[in-house]
Amino acid sequence: MSDPDLLDNLVYALEQGTLHNPCELLGYHAAPPQAIVRVFLPDAAAVHITFDRDPQPMERWRSGALFIWRGPASAMLTYRIDWTDQYGRKHSQYDCYAFPLSISEYDLQLFNNGEHRHAYHFLGAHACQISGVAGMRFATWAPNAQRISVVGDFNHWDSRRHLMSSHGHTGVWEIFIPEIDAGQHYKFEIRNRDSGNVFFKTDPYARHYEMRPGTASVTQSGKPYAWRDTPWMAQRQSWNWQAKPISVYEAHLGSWQQDENGGFLNYRELAERLVAYVQDMGFTHIELMPISEHPLDASWGYQSTGYFAPTCRFGSPDDFRYFVDYCHEHFIGVIVDWVPAHFPKDDWALARFDGTALYEHEDPRLGEHQDWGTYIFNFGRHEVKSFLISSAIYWLDEFHVDGLRVDAVASMLYLDYSRKKGEWIANRYGGRENLQAIDFLRALNTATHDRFPGTVTIAEESTDWTMVSRPAWLGGLGFTMKWNMGWMHDSLRYIKQDPVYRQYHHHELTFSIIYAFTENFMLPYSHDEVVHGKAPMIYKMPGDEWQRFANLRLLYTFMFTHPGKKLLFMGCEFASTAEWNEESSLDWSLLQFEYHQGVKALVKDLNRLYRTSRALHELDFDTRGFRWIDCHDAGQSVLSFIRHGEEHLLIVLLNFTPVPRYRYRIGVPRPGGYREMLNSDSQYYGGSNVGNSLVKTEPVACMGMEQSLVLTLPPLAGIVLQPDA
DSSP states (O other), X not given: OOOHHHHHHHHHHHHHTOOSOGGGTSXXXXXXXXXXXXXXXXXXXXXXXXXXXXXXXXXXXXXSSEEEEEEEOOSOOOOEEEEXXXXXXXXXXXXXXXXXOOOOHHHHHHHHTTOOSOGGGTSEXXXXXETTEEEEEEEEEOTTEEEEEEEEGGGTTOTTTOBOEEOGGGOEEEEEEETOOTTOEEEEEEEETTTOOXXXXXXTXXXXXXXXXXXXXXXXXXXXXXXXXXXXXXXXXXXXXXXXXXXXXXXXXXXXXXXXTSOOOOHHHHHHHHHHXXXXXXXXXXXXXXXXXXXXXXXXXXXXXXXXXEOGGGOOHHHHHHHHHHHHHTTOEEEEEEOOSOBOOOTTTTTTTTSSOSSBOSSHHHHEETTTTXXXXXXXXXXXXXXXXXXXXXXXXXXXXOEEEETTHHHHHBTTTTOOTTSSOOOTTSOSBOHHHHHHHHHHHHHHHHHSTTOEEEEOOOSOOTTTTSOGGGTSOOOSEEEOHHHHHHHHHHHTSOGGGGGGGTHHHHTHHHHTTSSOEEEEEOGXXXXXXXXXXXXXXXXXXXXXXXXXXXXHHHHXXXXXXXXXXXXXXXXXXXXXXXXXXXXXXXXXXXHHHHHHHHHHHHXXXXXXXXXXXXXXXXXXXXXXXXXXXXXXXXXEEEEEOSSOEEEEEEEOSSSOEEEEEEEESSOSEEEEEEETTOGGGTSOOOOOSEEEOBSOOBTTBSEEEEEEEOTTEEEEEEEOO
16 A cells, blocks of 8 residues: 555544454555555554564654554564553554454355354354464454444453454454453444444343443353263253153242342352252252343343343353253253343344344334334344354353243244234235244254254243144244143133132133143243232132132142143242242242141142152153043032053042032042042141042942042042052
8 A cells, every 4th residue: 555645544534433444454464575564553652563573663654543564574474563652651462453354254154144053153252363372353243334343441442443354245244352361341333334323232142241230241261161961961862851750940040049138149059059949849940031141130031132141140151051060960950041032122232233223123013022112033134043043052052051941932923913903014925924933933943953952942832823842844833842821821710710610610621631732831830920910829819828728739739730841930839928029039938837838848749749650741742641530520620530651540639619529439440449649638738638548449330431439539629549559
């Protein structure tokens, strides 16, 4: 570059923050047999360049911050810049513009085609070595930017020092900054090419963030975590989840327990406390409400700004790895809530990332959730697809989690979700189905199941969309399981009725069996049912105190004996008396009271029975696993049914009135003795202790079977009977 005017123009563009291609001006430029090196150092008083051990002075250009060296061309392109600032302090650094761009064309093409499943390997900030020099490579996707700079602690947040280089039409920008270590706060300063607006953004692929209300991303070391969960990971590969017990304890880490000052516990502290509790209670899995980084505690994590970062509220990414590792060492699985349905409008995060609707749709009829005040991802954009599926893979790969519970799937599937006429745009066939979201979900589930056998994806899908948990290659969405929201609503609506009126609502309990095997269902009593005025579980129950607790024990017995995997929100297992509040710990002091102890003891025993009795889990998703004995006794509000395994069976009777039923006859498939395995009315649980010991069949035909039992049904209780061997 010999034209002084052109050089002045480039320097001016650099100083004004409009220089699109910094390599055109800065770094090493060979013009054999000569070479030129230019560096931009705003605070420098004197600058030297060292190729080997011979420092040579650099000349200042026109009294500005640009310094130039001219000399013979060198094969050694990693040179050091030594400089003294205006205060006499000495500095030494490699020139970041001496290093080549290192992201491969293959990665860029896969990313642009929506087919990259590990985009976090090259986008974001990564500790690495280039040309033998250690540092941090930064990369981001912003196709509509005129200029992007990495700013942070390491350059005094000066956007002129580390301008990124563009990979052209791919929209990806990159820079390698030598000698940056872990723990540095950083952001991207972006200038939009059309409006000229300049703004700061956090890294969409950042793996760690500073504590709220700060919003900076934080660099991480490349040091691998030493996992100890090899046995768990090995057995997971061939885990037959359909025939195994899955009982999930849903937890919010910030409010399960807190420290003595009401503050958050660390992931490592939570691991030891929570795992011991969950193990003792007999749950098989912990499901964490979203722990991806989020700015607002009150969003519970469902408005994420960090799709690759565990929230720093509870520690570092390695602290979270320890949490998962510890769970696996104690044979507890870990499921995390993951939210691809929407993201918040915070101006420092994903929203209008490069000054345009990049991750979201431009048209608010497609791109905004009116209920939640959030943006909707543009599932049809290839790079967004790569971003989201890579995020899902990241949690399974980098943190060894065993499953993802995908939030708000219904809102993704319908273009008119929570919208009035004229507020939505039909698909190309004129329908309301979001075809791009459907394709995305199928790709998501195919990718996770192919790459991580034994892991699960669970859909929170509240409509009658068909084949949610059927393979994508069969036309389904490909989820492992689906929350049974219909069963949840029906059972709660029924149990709220005064027992006098339950005979008129009997169908609300029996209806679920009509569709119980159309999907792989999980039965949830989740956090959504104990917030926003819905009342805690115990206060959904009618009657006096004894009846409320008896009803709750009965409801849980119904849940654990009904076909489907189980999920129970924290606090429900001991009948918390307060609506859940994310700001405070559960009220563990309630366990000093007998009735609360009783509910906790029942849930523990239900988990034990569910895990150890194959009849309650082996054929959860198979019509062979369930048979009504009598579903028509609405007058007495009694249900009786058989749960089958491949070789085992259990008899279940549920009495939804406070009236004991004496000499209640039911047909049974086998002659002999039947023994109570569980009675929710046991005095051990706070009940009235009405029940049966060993009961023998009589050769009296009943309900289509040749043998029958005469039983005592306790009030507001369920009993589970097992035939004697």
